[in-house]
Amino acid sequence: MLKTTRRMAILSGLAFALAACSNKFKTYNGPEVTRLQMFKGQRTLLLFNNATVLKTYKFDLGFAPVGHKQFEGDGKTPEGSYTIDKRNPNSIFHLSIGISYPNEADIAYAASQGREPGGEIFIHGGPRKGIDPIKPDWTAGCISVSDREIEEIYSMVRDGTPIDIFA
Template structure:
């Protein structure tokens, strides 16, 4: 009887503590002034001017070679963009949006009679049912762990430039 009661109390405590955890972190360090991403190295860096504040290992779209050109191509964009939105209710824990497509991306896709796609985000890990054991599992986004996107979400403001290199 005592063991059952102890498990009930400990279980209730664990559930209570889990409820206190939040995916919304705070950050009061130096401002992130730029992000740089290197697709070939699968790395993302957050900078304050010339100083690296954080570095992350990333996964990309399922067809990572080359610049994203069309909707559904599985590629991650390359070029100069900005962080332009945030999604606290993302299916992938949290996410911050990248301003793809820009005018040049739209014009190129239109010249080919295609759509450029969009909704490119840096986001957390996969939701249930998505096989992320293999690398580069997204549809064109940049994926980090849930814990890492919590940090990025707290640190990076809308309007921050992001340079994405091959």
């Protein structure tokens, strides 16, 4: 009897652990996301299929939210036209998708000032343990949404999708 109860507890725990792990990877079978538009001032991210808005999200930005990112460590979020260029399922921020900052113009400007442009700009979920967000605008230049929202975005947006980031 004790072995059966113990075995059931172990199997239940394993099933729960597997279910918890699988939850962050959603599937999406709707219309293709053809473009993202982000409005920093309004803290609004829009996902489009051609001219139709599919989803709208609110977000937090870098600790210095005004202005275009120019240098490594400036805490700003880029402005301009980029693409979604990578994804990180093991991000310290739940899930994340990368933005192709810096582009050639960003690199050239930073070099002309004798500085590095920085990089590793992502749309990501909330922080993991050990990172204390100071809301709003707590990231180092990334775009932060809730964990549930990044799960949706991660499933909907493909690498190569254009993103326009406006002031």
